[in-house]
Amino acid sequence: MPITQSILDVARRHPDRVAIAGEGGRLSYAELVEDSRRVFSVVDALHRAQHAVRDTAFGTRATAAPATLSDTVSAAEPAAAPEPAPETRGIPITAVSIDSAFHTSRIIAGLAGYRAVSATIDPRWPLEHRVNVIVTTGIGVVVSDADDLAPALRERGWGGTIISLAEFRAAEEGVGDPDRPLAPPPTVRDGDEAFLLLFSSGTTSAPKGFLKTRDQYRANVAVSSAYLEPLPGVHTLAPGPVSYSLTLYALIECLATGGAAHMADAFDAIEMARRVSEERITRVVAVPALVQSLSDAARRDPSRFGSLELVVTGGANLSASLRAGLASVLPDVRLIGYYGAAEIGFIGDSRGGDGTLIEVYDGIGFEIRSGSGERLPDGEFGTLWIDAAACSDGYLAGTTDAVLRGDDGWATVHDQGRVVDGKLQLAGRAGDIVVTGGHKVALPEVERAFEGMPELGAGAGVGAGAAAVCAIALPHPRLGSVVALVIEGGADGPVPGKDAMRAWARERLAPQFVPRQWYRIDALPRTVGGKIRRAETVALIESGEGERL
Template sequence: MPITARILEVAVVDPDRLAIVGGDGQLTYSQLAEGSRTMFAAVDALHHAQSDSPIPAPETHGIPITAVSLTSAFETSRIIAGLAGFRAVSATIDPRWPLDHQVGVISTTGIGLVISDSTPLAEALAAAGWTGTVITAADFQAREAAVDPADTTPPTVREASEPFLMLFSSGTTSNPKAFIKTRQQYRDNVAVSSAHLEPVPGVATLAPGPVSYSLTLYAVVESLATGGSVHVADDFDPFTMGSRITGEAITRIVAVPAVVRAIAEAARRTPARFHGLDLVVTGGANLPASIRSALAEVLPDTRLISYYGAAEIGFIGDSRDGDGTWISIYDTIGVEVRDGSGARLPDGEIGTVWISAAACSDGYVTGTTDAQLRFPDGWATVGDQGRIDNGLLQLAGRAGDIAITGGHKVSLPEVERAFEGFDGEVCAVALPDDGLGSIVALVIEPDSDSGGGVGTSGTPDKAALLDHARAKLAPQFVPRRFYVLDRLPRTVGGKIRRHETVDLVMSGKAQRL
């Protein structure tokens, strides 16, 4: 169901139903529909007031791009949802990105209007010669309030092929890449998630975290497209979320695995506040089995679905037990595993995962990357590696997550999963080796309060690590070297950067055990 069609429908039949709820306020469906009129009028006037407007990326078909770069999840959600019923392309830019990257993305994609409270960003854009407009959230709200509703037009259901959102890849292996989602692609994605992830009409979904995350942003769109209420939060505070779940009658949560772990810990302290929680949906990273077990222990009646998907492609499948690495593929999605030449591999062999899905974007935005997403045969890949066995897809990481050592393919995430339960964080890497091509090494970021697998000095015990690896892994998977780093490099979203970890080891900045 298109997002605007459902917003307008609920605004008529149940006008007081909550649409968006956050720390900054709340909006009913009626308020969202009515407020969108003056919101778009203010946006449209700001774009037209420019004497030398930035030229939007060709993938937008000439539609001006409005970006939101705010820490307020409520305000970001309000603007994205409000502009959905008009000729507008919206984008969310993470204000925690490096400043030069924010400037580069805005300049390269032709974003014309940025709603941001960051003075350094405004100054950097001006210094770069960008000709668009930066406006603070407060000033934008004042412009909305100054618009006479009589001079506005109502939101409408837009053409299916019209560009809708500009999104960005996660940036795990490189800087985020921009891509466009059309309205039909989002409708197709909602159809898949509605069939499997239960965003039913009227359900209250909590989606904590920055709306610049594709997982959170999609939860906002999905909830409104299905007539639900989306409850947003700038971050996850385990001390207040329990009371929100009870007070706001939240029964469904969409969040990354780290938040699911925090939910389990918070529920252990105050279980009564979480007993109304029916379903937790998680994605964005593999779900360690320990998190599933911890949640089941304290909230045995709460179901947990770990989905697999890519923002560029859409939902692909999900796992409902274990660590989320074995995926049941949705019946409307095509999946193949191919080698480097594009030939389909037999079951059981690791290769590149290719997807056929109606929700897939057409490609990346010109100028943001040279990578190709969708190929002439209609199939697409983001470089994920995996194998198919008995009709299930097992993920093995991205292309850089596979080590070739002595002729064996080794999944580095699989090595990492073997060390789940050890204190601290680990990152498995492939290091060059003259004899074997590469060798597997494990880089450890010790927990300051660690005990298991750590010596009396606070340094991990190599012998204990090696014994553990030999007991859990096939011989070719056992790390040949172990290193320690005070802090593993991460994206702004918290994902460990494997390539940068290799660079730190090779430059001698990691301590070898």
């Protein structure tokens, strides 16, 4: 079902049903349709203004072009209007880079029924990354409140338009005047039309851009609907930035299936408990690192989570201890950890144990290949390749020369794994598998061995070893590299001794997997979503930041 068709159908049959709700606003499906007309009217005027005569003083909110072009373009020497990446086939690109999840969501949803490509850019990205993705993809309009963005774009000769959220909302209020009519109602678009521009992580490396066509997203929603239960009328809470593909997908799948998308600017356990209770939330979609916070909130007041039925996390390797912790306080709540890649779509999920074995969804092809492209037998580690209808065609040439799809149409984001009894066992990215003494060692497997170690759970305050340790590879003159374990803790309590950890590891790991070196660090480097940064951990240890145990 196309997202726009779903929105229009629900607006006609259930006009008062909640479509999007969040801090700062609430829209029913009928209101979303009308809001879409104002959103596109403003965005369309902004793009058109860039191609108008540039010596006119566009810039006041009362003019037909509701933007301050002078903030980014010199009136004396106007820069050329950005040309959208050729892969869009000429469709203008609009980006939203603000903290408000509600307004980001309604703008993205509002543009879905028009000839428009939308993007979300994390405002917490380094300035260089934000500037590069805007310039290299040809984004023409950016909704942003950042003070540093306009001057940096001006230095790069960018001729687009930046408008603050306050200015954007003021421009919307003027839509409907005789000289600024409402846009026509949204319509269902052709399936091969570009719909969304997304980016790979921009936290530590240059982001790579890729497009999703409407057909690709429809295929993704079909898989999600079959397995992850975004059902009509279901109230889903998706806390966190909409720039996360997980949060963005939750928004789209809710609207495409007639559900209610409850968005939140950030994850706050107390606020989440209130919203689950008051909004009768039955489904939560969140990053794995937030499961512990959810459990803690439920432990304080389980009655507030009485409506909750399902928690969906975007990460299959959800620790058994986190699963057990949630089950102990909310025994009737089911937990699904799905595995997927933003470029490819939903691939499979795990629903019990330590989440290491993934049931791949029907219709998704998968195989493990060597570095030379040969298919490997079951049990051998290699690179995971996927065949899925939801997969993007490739990365935008202006952002990278990396290849997403092979000549046979299969795709890889270079995740590593192996096939065990017909299921997929993940081992992280390419850098997560190391060779020591001629043996291949999967570093995430080393980390999982420490789950449930009582001393680590107490020291880290999370009850899960995988959240408190990071396995890394360090150079070794004879073995090439050795496995080392970095333990987070010490500030709130003692960490276990090296002998105790070595004994624990020897009982649970093959000899080549047992760490040979041990370090302690006050805090492991993490992404904003809570994922440990392995490469930065290595850099800290090599620079002497860690305490050798």
